[in-house]
Structures are given as structure tokens and as C-alpha cells.
Amino acid sequence: MITVLEQNYRLPDQRKEFRPFVFATGIHNHSYSLPLERRTADFGADSSFCRVNNKLKEHYGITLSESSIRLITLKHAENIRSVQESELGTIEGLPKKCIISETDGSMIPIVKTGDNAPGDKRKKKALFYREARLSLAHETGTVAPVFSATLGNVIQAGHHLAHCVKRVGINDNTKIHCVGDGALWISDQIEEQFGTNATYLVDFYHVCEYLSAASATCSPKNEKIWIETQKARLKENKAIKVCQELYPFIEETSIPDQEAPVRRAHRYLQNRMHQLDYKAAIENDLPIGSGEIESAHRYVIQKRLKIAGAWWLEDNASKMLALRVNRANNDWDGYWRKSAA
Numbered sequence: 001m002i003t004v005l006e007q008n009y010r011l012p013d014q015r016k017e018f019r020p021f022v023f024a025t026g027i028h029n030h031s032y033s034l035p036l037e038r039r040t041a042d043f044g045a046d047s048s049f050c051r052v053n054n055k056l057k058e059h060y061g062i063t064l065s066e067s068s069i070r071l072i073t074l075k076h077a078e079n080i081r082s083v084q085e086s087e088l089g090t091i092e093g094l095p096k097k098c099i100i101s102e103t104d105g106s107m108i109p110i111v112k113t114g115d116n117a118p119g120d121k122r123k124k125k126a127l128f129y130r131e132a133r134l135s136l137a138h139e140t141g142t143v144a145p146v147f148s149a150t151l152g153n154v155i156q157a158g159h160h161l162a163h164c165v166k167r168v169g170i171n172d173n174t175k176i177h178c179v180g181d182g183a184l185w186i187s188d189q190i191e192e193q194f195g196t197n198a199t200y201l202v203d204f205y206h207v208c209e210y211l212s213a214a215s216a217t218c219s220p221k222n223e224k225i226w227i228e229t230q231k232a233r234l235k236e237n238k239a240i241k242v243c244q245e246l247y248p249f250i251e252e253t254s255i256p257d258q259e260a261p262v263r264r265a266h267r268y269l270q271n272r273m274h275q276l277d278y279k280a281a282i283e284n285d286l287p288i289g290s291g292e293i294e295s296a297h298r299y300v301i302q303k304r305l306k307i308a309g310a311w312w313l314e315d316n317a318s319k320m321l322a323l324r325v326n327r328a329n330n331d332w333d334g335y336w337r338k339s340a341a
Helices: 020-025 034-046 049-060 066-087 154-168 184-197 204-218 223-235 239-249 261-270 278-283 291-305 314-328 332-340
Strands: 098-113 125-139 146-150 175-180 198-202
Touching (some): 034 066, 049 066, 066 314, 098 154, 098 184, 098 291, 098 314, 154 184, 175 184, 184 198, 198 204, 204 223, 204 239, 204 261, 223 278, 239 261, 314 332
Parallel strands (some): 098 175, 175 198
Antiparallel strands (some): 098 125
């Protein structure tokens, strides 16, 4: 904390006090300058609050308390969340011919304290995980996706998915190629948001995980050859043939599901036959895997919200999620320009 002693003046013919230092720097009494808040929030967006002070001291020779760092970072994170919510669903980009979109969930550590607990509320705390649903979209042939995320329910996640696509730019003729891990909520929301303009493909590598687990039963002596054969069939849209290969080895109904990999693989394919058009995707140079969104979870969300020992109040996690998305979308400079206006 820096203390500045300044001489105060009174303007001629006015009773109003004039403070030259405050006027010149834009700092109000018992507050922080906007440039300092920007640097503090910048560090707080990437590092734990307890480590931000070391960075401020190293780079600027300034010392702030951890509580001040937390308050500053969360204040601007909340402002950014409000901006994102107000812009949700707006169309910004020019219409594109084809857009790639992916969405997936990542579990965030949440702590809830007893609001009515007497004394130390930490003695009445519940620890659990909440799913943060992250979506991305970008035009085919580009590598700069637009992100959006929410801790809300699947309907809200659908709105965020649609927001990404609309921000890239769509019209009635835009084709949307979506890839996901097969979760029903994803396919339901894609149909709800985009209708017949979108196609949905189950992540190829997720399907292969089911087949890999079944290979030991279906071909114990030649697992590798068997799984490669099934992969080739899937890429040729011969999923029915793969199901036929699995069928003779389906476990008895008396065997628990967790011990029946062939049954699980067969059921998974049978329930998603209309989402396995890998041949068309490959022919049109479109992705058949959802690795892009899985990678994005690590550098957009987990890098900050899942650092070792971190547990978040749900509202604070939502704010930080918005802050991380803001930076991933390169909206950081724009937010601070508006703040300074």
C-alpha cells in the first residue's frame, strides 16, 4: 500500500476542495487507479490470488493485500460477466458458409458454506463438483475460435453454444458441423438451436474407447488387428457391420453393466447410428474428433479454476469463468477501453 501526502486547496469562490494529485491521477480516496486494477486483474486471471502480490512487487514495486487482490479481480470479473450476459445471442460476424462447433463439460471444485451456521462457517461446508460447459465455434479453415461458457443447466449451455456460432456469423444457409462426446444433452441442444442446419458427429476417439474395451472379449489373440478393422469400418460408414461383430459376444444380462464392455459398446453404437457419418466428414475435410474443445478446457478453464487446493464459491467460479472466456476471446483490451471511457 502506498501513502501519498498532498496539499489540498479550495477553488476560488467555491467551497469545494481541490486535490491536485487525485485530479491528475484519477485516483479516489481509499481506492486504486484503473491501471493498477487492470494489472492486478491481469495477474489474478492467471495466478492464485496469494501469488499475485509477488508479481506486482516484482514488476511494479507495489504491494497489495491478498484480500484487495481478490476483490479487484472479482469486481472486474463480475463486470465482464454482466457484459457477456447482455451480449448473449447477438450476431456479430458476417455470415459464413460452414462453421465448426464443439462443446463439452468440465468439473469445477465448488465449496458451499452454511449461511445460517453459528460461529465459524467453515465447520459447515460442503465440497462438490459443478460442471462448467464450454463451447467453441470457428469458420472452417480458421484456427481462432470464439468461446462461451456457463455453470448453468443444459438449456443455458445451448444458448452459449448458439452464441458462439452466431458471433462467428450465420444465416439460413450456414452449415454447422458439430462434434461431441455423445452426451444426449449436446445432441438435443444442437437440434434445438440449429435444427436441420447442423449435423452432429460423435467423437470418433470416444467411440474407439468403447471398442477398445470390447476387443479383449471379441478377439483376445488379435486385439490390435480387430480394433483397427473396426475403426476402418466406422470411417467407411459401416457401423452396422461393427455392431454385427460385437453381437455374438454380448455378455449375459446377469453380468453387471460395468463388467460387460461388449454390451456397452454395442448399445452405444446402436443408440447413435445417425451420428456416425465419419465418411462424409472426412471427404469434406471436417474434424471427426472433439480434441479441440478438450484441449480448450485445459487452457481456458482448468489452468485457473482447477489449480491445486482451489475451491470456489459458485458465484465466484462463475465470475472467473467469464474472465477466462474474455481473455480467450481477446476481448480484454476492449473491456478496459470501455472502463476508461
